[in-house]
Amino acid sequence: MNNKLIYSSVMAVAMVFTSCKNEQKTEETASVQVEKSKAYQGTPISKEFDSKIDSLVSAMTLEEKAGMLHGSTMFATAAVERLGIPELTMADGPLGVREEISLDSWAPAGWDNDFATYYPAAGGVAATWNTDLAYVFGNSVGEETIARDKDVLLSPAINIIRTPLGGRTYEYFTEDPFLNKKLTVPFIVGLQENDVAACVKHFAANNQETHRDFVDVQIDERTLREIYLPAFKAAVEEAHAYSFMGAYNKFRGDYLCENDYMLNQVLRNEWGFEGIVISDWAAVHDTKKALESGTDIEMGTPKPFNEFYFADALIQAVKDGKIDEKQVDKSVKRILRMMYTLKSVDDKGRAKGSISTEAHFQDAYAIAAESVVLLKNENNLLPLKTEGVKSIAVIGNNAKKKNALGGFGAGVKTKREVTPLEGLQNRLPSDITINYAEGYLERYSNNEKAKLGDITLNGPVTINELDPKMLEEALEAAKNSDMAIVFAGSNRDYETEASDRATLALPFGQEELIEKVLAVNPNTIVVFIAGAPFDIKKVADQSKAVIWSWFNGSEGGNALADVILGTVNPSGKLPWTMPLRLEDSPAHATNSFPGDQTVSYDEGILVGYRWFDTKNVEPLYPFGYGLSYTNFSLSNLKTDKSDYGLNDTITVEVSVENTGVVSGKEVVQVYVSKPESKVERAAQELKGFSKVEVDAGSTKNTTVEIPVKELAFYNVDTKSWEVEKGAYTIQVGNSSRNILSKVQITIK
Numbered sequence: 001m002n003n004k005l006i007y008s009s010v011m012a013v014a015m016v017f018t019s020c021k022n023e024q025k026t027e028e029t030a031s032v033q034v035e036k037s038k039a040y041q042g043t044p045i046s047k048e049f050d051s052k053i054d055s056l057v058s059a060m061t062l063e064e065k066a067g068m069l070h071g072s073t074m075f076a077t078a079a080v081e082r083l084g085i086p087e088l089t090m091a092d093g094p095l096g097v098r099e100e101i102s103l104d105s106w107a108p109a110g111w112d113n114d115f116a117t118y119y120p121a122a123g124g125v126a127a128t129w130n131t132d133l134a135y136v137f138g139n140s141v142g143e144e145t146i147a148r149d150k151d152v153l154l155s156p157a158i159n160i161i162r163t164p165l166g167g168r169t170y171e172y173f174t175e176d177p178f179l180n181k182k183l184t185v186p187f188i189v190g191l192q193e194n195d196v197a198a199c200v201k202h203f204a205a206n207n208q209e210t211h212r213d214f215v216d217v218q219i220d221e222r223t224l225r226e227i228y229l230p231a232f233k234a235a236v237e238e239a240h241a242y243s244f245m246g247a248y249n250k251f252r253g254d255y256l257c258e259n260d261y262m263l264n265q266v267l268r269n270e271w272g273f274e275g276i277v278i279s280d281w282a283a284v285h286d287t288k289k290a291l292e293s294g295t296d297i298e299m300g301t302p303k304p305f306n307e308f309y310f311a312d313a314l315i316q317a318v319k320d321g322k323i324d325e326k327q328v329d330k331s332v333k334r335i336l337r338m339m340y341t342l343k344s345v346d347d348k349g350r351a352k353g354s355i356s357t358e359a360h361f362q363d364a365y366a367i368a369a370e371s372v373v374l375l376k377n378e379n380n381l382l383p384l385k386t387e388g389v390k391s392i393a394v395i396g397n398n399a400k401k402k403n404a405l406g407g408f409g410a411g412v413k414t415k416r417e418v419t420p421l422e423g424l425q426n427r428l429p430s431d432i433t434i435n436y437a438e439g440y441l442e443r444y445s446n447n448e449k450a451k452l453g454d455i456t457l458n459g460p461v462t463i464n465e466l467d468p469k470m471l472e473e474a475l476e477a478a479k480n481s482d483m484a485i486v487f488a489g490s491n492r493d494y495e496t497e498a499s500d501r502a503t504l505a506l507p508f509g510q511e512e513l514i515e516k517v518l519a520v521n522p523n524t525i526v527v528f529i530a531g532a533p534f535d536i537k538k539v540a541d542q543s544k545a546v547i548w549s550w551f552n553g554s555e556g557g558n559a560l561a562d563v564i565l566g567t568v569n570p571s572g573k574l575p576w577t578m579p580l581r582l583e584d585s586p587a588h589a590t591n592s593f594p595g596d597q598t599v600s601y602d603e604g605i606l607v608g609y610r611w612f613d614t615k616n617v618e619p620l621y622p623f624g625y626g627l628s629y630t631n632f633s634l635s636n637l638k639t640d641k642s643d644y645g646l647n648d649t650i651t652v653e654v655s656v657e658n659t660g661v662v663s664g665k666e667v668v669q670v671y672v673s674k675p676e677s678k679v680e681r682a683a684q685e686l687k688g689f690s691k692v693e694v695d696a697g698s699t700k701n702t703t704v705e706i707p708v709k710e711l712a713f714y715n716v717d718t719k720s721w722e723v724e725k726g727a728y729t730i731q732v733g734n735s736s737r738n739i740l741s742k743v744q745i746t747i748k
């Protein structure tokens with residue numbers, strides 16, 4: 001099935017800067033397609049070659065089979081050349097196709113033809129609330145994956161954001177399981193249309209970096225099913241993801257790559273997963289247990305590759321009769337099935353792809369342009385009116401900071417990363433003078449950059465005193481300019497894989513800098529660039545205009561400048577709750593992060609806004625929040641019926657009026673609550689949304705379809721999903737805390 005949809009998702013204004021990409025993607029008004037976004041459905045793995053695969057496997061030696069089950073280089077398994085089976089090649093990752101890594105170490109290989117497009121990190125993608133853009137992303141990066149001759153892209157990363165401190169928050173989508181699956185599915189479908197496999201990671205319950213190598217995660221079954229697994233399940237059942245990555249941590253006593261319950265029972269038996277499970281790098285600890293629990297390929301960090309658990313040790317275990325060779329065959333057959341599906345064995349008719357093209361940079365632009373969140377805009381300071389402005393002070397290390405690479409974990413080597421400062425230089429009228437001052441420095445007390453585990457375990461290592469000379473320069477620039485823009489936040493050295501943050505505080509003295517700049521020039525816009533929540537209350541209270549942007553890809557600076565100047569009307573919405581205080585967040589309120597040997601998710605199902613809304617805790621900015629340069633009003637909320645059966649779909653209709661003077665996009669969010677229930681319920685849960693573009697002064701009707709089965713809770717006694725009968729409230733708004741209209745329905 002070909003899902004290549006009509007490429008309409010980019011706002012009309014953004015099209016001005018968008019060079020036309022694929023012919024199948026035509027420019028039309030966005031709202032129609034976005035509202036009626038198709039149900040994305042992937043193509044199952046092919047079984048057409050099964051008899052050929054059987055004869056290949058029977059011709060293979062045990063050593064050849066074992067070679068296919070473990071890394072023979074850092075990112076590939078061994079070929080069986082005599083039988084025409086190539087290597088299985090892989091690349092990270094979530095921000096785009098990672099640069100080529102050395103065969104036997106983590107050092108970059110130093111190629112000069114491994115440049116790729118740097119796509120917005122997942123936080124930004126999620127903030128678009130645009131499923132079509134998730135598809136565009138998947139499809140675009142899929143073209144790059146195959147162009148780099150890789151079979152598997154180690155993406156998407158879809159763990160739930162349980163704590164705002166999570167080091168990989170920027171790399172993950174959201175705190176909400178529904179939004180998570182709605183973005184995951186189109187991404188995978190788009191990606192796999194290019195004859196490459198997604199590797200959905202990190203399965204599962206990998207929600208913290210602290211102790212990730214051994215921590216034993218305890219989650220009650222209902223919470224596991226309702227919060228942490230839905231996107232993984234949809235990745236199998238709807239997107240037909242071809243591979244999964246087993247996480248580092250333990251779950252209920254067993255490592256995820258040795259977890260019979262998660263891999264054999266849930267993933268394969270219940271969900272019907274037919275693809276392969278690849279271990280996270282060095283996440284296997286036991287040959288027999290890992291193989292028999294359902295891990296197919298062991299990948300790892302440098303050591304002699306024959307010392308991997310699935311190498312010599314596996315061969316020996318089979319020879320000693322400890323592992324049945326049929327178990328080995330099972331995995332080899334699964335891998336070959338996937339390779340045939342990807343056309344990697346004979347390569348006939350396989351997609352060719354393209355990489356680092358202008359069209360792909362513009363895909364990255366389209367996502368970035370819809371991801372920027374306007375948090376505050378007093379007196380309509382934004383969009384910035386350039387008339388009469390002669391000079392603008394641009395302040396902050398983040399104005400120039402690049403984030404394609406940084407920290408631990410996967411980055412992208414790219415030929416283009418437009419910084420915020422460059423974006424402004426590109427977009428501002430040439431007669432406006434930009435007075436740049438760095439203002440603060442990214443400084444750490446014990447090292448230039450964060451070190452593995454440093455941030456969580458040893459407390460903050462940032463140096464937060466401002467350099468007096470730099471502060472002076474910044475204040476001079478602000479004083480002597482008509483207005484100022486401060487670019488603050490964090491970066492990919494500070495937010496990084498392998499460690500969580502110790503605090504929500506803004507590092508490097510930024511709060512003091514912003515306060516002082518505001519004192520000398522109240523006409524100051526503050527722009528945060530970060531992937532995770534920070535404590536920005538003081539800054540937000542003092543500033544008139546606050547924007548939130550992300551590690552936003554190759555075109556991030558241009559997209560941001562377009563939002564600042566109003567060529568793009570912001571339409572991003574927070575994909576997580578920005579808490580007022582760390583203690584307000586559920587994992588911290590329950591004192592159940594980060595644990596030690598074990599971490600118990602004591603907040604249960606009340607993750608993210610579910611906690612804030614149920615416990616009536618006021619966030620700084622709620623889930624789903626984001627302003628626009630226009631205003632919307634929602635009215636005429638109705639459902640197609642008042643009573644529904646268990647197999648029905650609820651059609652929710654609402655009118656969206658743009659009451660302002662510029663066109664814009666609003667995200668209509670549908671939350672459902674069940675006031676009386678036999679089980680604990682969150683105050684409300686997101687069950688549908690629709691991003692609608694509405695012209696100034698006009699009204700558009702939008703519909704959101706909610707299958708009744710979406711209202712189910714997981715019944716631990718019957719081990720099945722159950723829709724309770726009775727009354728439900730359908731609540732529609734533009735954030736979890738701004739519900740504008742409600743209607744009651746009954747499930748009969």
Ligand code: BGC
Pocket residue numbers: 092093154201280281410
């Ligand atoms: C990360 C994975 C990544 C792998 C290979 C691991 O440390 O957890 O997300 O794909 O390394 O780079």
